[in-house]
Amino acid sequence: MPDELLHLENIKKYFGLRGGVPWRQAQAVKAVDDVSFVVRKGETVGLVGESGSGKSTLARVATRLLDPTAGRVEIGGVDVTKVSGRKLRPVRRKVQMVFQDPQASLNPRQSVGTILTTPFRAQGIRPTKIQLVELLEQVGLSAEHLDRYPHEFSGGQRQRIGIARALSVQPELLVCDEPVSALDVSIQAQVLNLLADLRDELGLSYVLVAHDLAVVRQVASRIAVMYLGTIVEEGPAAEVYDHPAHPYTRALLSAVPVPEPGAVRDRIVLTGDVPTPISPPSGCPFRTRCYKAEDICSTKRLVLEAVAGSNEHKAACYLPEI
Amino acid sequence: MPDLAWFVVRRLAAAVLVMLALSFAVYLIFYAIPADPANLACGKPCTPDRLEQARHFMQLDQSTIQQYLNFLKGIFAGRTFGDGTAAVHCNAPCFGYSFPLARPVTTLILERLPITASIALGAAVLWLIIGVSLGVVAALNRGRPLDRLSVGFALVGVASPSFLIGLLAILVFGFWLNMVPVSGYIPLTDSPVDWAWHLVTPWLVLAVLQAASYIRLTRAQMMEELNLDHITTARAKGAGEARVVLTHGLRGALVPIVTLFGLDLGGLLGGAILTEKVFSMQGLGDLLISAVAQLDVAVVVGTTLFSAFLIILANLLVDIVHGVLDPRVSHG
């Protein structure tokens, strides 16, 4: 489809664990296990899940920071799965990444000006000072910040610099990995509003990787819920939040506390922990913690199927809620 | 534990390979130097005929590879040089034969080892105690006089050459104050008291020199450990300061200290060359130095390999102990 910015097809990403003894087989951590995922122009897709769900790994595969073990990565309709090295640069121009910890992702020895110049250089461009100042102003900073160093900024400002750096090559898609989780609530709101403004002004699309479901609800038009390396549910944000079909999504949403004292909530408290991605359960990966699990759930791995009454909203469950 | 056993087996196999490679390298280096052991053995006047005889007797007339293979074979099966009544036997494990000293290298090493081991082990105990306790004291008094004093002491230790400190100690304690004997070694089995009395100065000298790095390491590790959250937890539980520092703080600093200790000790057991020389003790270091001076290649190769073996062994032990001390380390 022409308006597909990012198309991931049957992506698998396994990380090798060396076997300690020769007779023990080398184990693989199945961080992402057969995931297909599409981002269209103008969309903000929220990728949610708990730690170990594979959402960050998927984001890194999408930006080609990691090579997939199997599957296809298409960016702007071009298959870039096998592209590497210098040839990746035009691809990188289209898709940029914003990281969780601006402290760690900005070189402390470089001034903001240098940090912002680097991506231009990689594209073979020498930016003018006006271009750099424009970038800073886009993210709510100003010309006076150009010669300062990352440590002179607050966490929120550093995240703005990270966003400005990503914007420097005029990407079409920003993949943001937990962009606000290291920030205080009041600062978090500023950055979320900034992301929304940039979307409206520049026509950007986003993949927003986050564990905070409230944050994702605020900005996402569509969401995908990951559990143990697979997408268990995806669809338009409003539908998934108001009518979750997968029991995991339901439990996840019900666990989020709401700033409303005395609110009566039908909370599903899951028992146990997420199983290890080295040997995920057979069949449905969620069945070991699912409050609805039946024998059938262990039989076969499910694919995403449209939920009754909708074609955009899909879930991978034998016993969906709706 | 099967993981640990497998780890040890794997590391031992690797150690054997390293030793083989090392022995080959050492062999090549020392037999490539332009010193002909046969020349030394044939005496003066040395006729070409007698030199040839000596060569043949010492099996130096064979190719270098063949000599090396003979050397390896000797380790497992022993060797015999010459034949008939003139034959010289070197029983397995034979790490070469010293013709100038007319003894198998293995015997020489075993004779000297107790002396070096006495020096090294005694000093090690001392420097560990001095180094770690001063390091802890320094860490607890960061920036205050006690810290400055410990760090200064460490600096002196690091900066001083052992012969200087050693000679100074002999001069002060041995001659001026006449407190301790200045040289010589009494075997432990003869008289434990004399043994210790003769060793006290070298122990102290070595300990002062070595303690320096332990003070600095312990200080740095402790300052890091004491800043960790679980130290606050220990205080929040109601642990007293001594318990916080020793049970919780020092426990974490132990791993790097033990690592350094193992490697230092392994290195020192191969011969404390300068210290032995200064205190006139005939340890392994002394054996090596004399052998170098006399171009006694067989002894040089044997002691070098023995030192290397000790260091490899120390590394292995350190890795095993590391796993015992830190539950997070997996030997898988």
Add this chain to the structure above:
Amino acid sequence: MARPVLEVHDLHVTFRTDGGLVPAVDGIDFAVAAGETLAIVGESGSGKSVSSAAVMGLLPGNADVTGEVLLDGRDLVGLPSDELRKVRGNDIALVFQDALSALNPYYSVGWQVAEAYRLHHGKSRDASKKEAQRQAVRMLDLVGIPDAARRANSYPHEFSGGMRQRVVIAMALVNNPKVLIADEPTTALDVTVQAQIMRLLEDVQEEFGTALVLISHDLGVVAEVADDVLVMYAGRAAERGTVRDLFHRAAHPYSLGLLGAMPRVDVPPKPRLTTIPGSPPSPGSISTGCPFQPRCAYTERVGERCITERPELTPRPGEGDHEAACHLGRRPSDA
């Protein structure tokens, strides 16, 4: 409110640094009664964690603490370290944010819980290793560690994040303290695990009647478990009241800003989140006026007073114990 077990009066904490004196907590008061939960809310640098460390006497040597920390009427400030040691972990215990770093990696979890027990049972027979171990297993079982007797021999790194936080809670509760201070106990955890841990804290509180001081930045968690709330900003109390006071009748512009800035999962999103412009002041740079004034949207209505005069906590008329430190008399939303 029932008679409080923990009362803090006029607590000040000042750090002596190379750059001079840095006030971190500038006069706060709070109290919590048995079985009740007080939440201290604030962003990083607000002084909420410093306050809890001050209550426990866990601040480093360069911190000056003044004021009163009354535990059952006994002042802990200035208590000799040996006396304080007997209180810590016994009458008042602490649960940290990051359970992995809060636990000692070199000892088994059973040993660590047992240590907390042994430290407060003297040299009597109660303190025998066997009894301590028995108590540790009992506590680990109580906080929901499956197969506790066996798992007691495991090391912290062998547990998941949620299980580790359970261990920390077991360690804090083994001596049945009167007050439990939980500093961001679920921030490092996934949301489904957070729900488990919050339920556990509520359960043990109910069972033992522990007074809970919950330090959190997450207003959702606060709304769910707190009875009373103290909102801190720049080392001072901005607002204090019951949880309903804060969420239904917030009186301080900062509290309102926080509530507006928080995205919600249960209702369709607003087009834009309300934001508080700027960022919190760095400690030590506090002016004579209201510390929130540079970021406050209402300061123009009040005028000069916000810059010249520091607002004190004042009761809201007709709202019981609800207090706010703001010169704006009316509720901001009505203003």
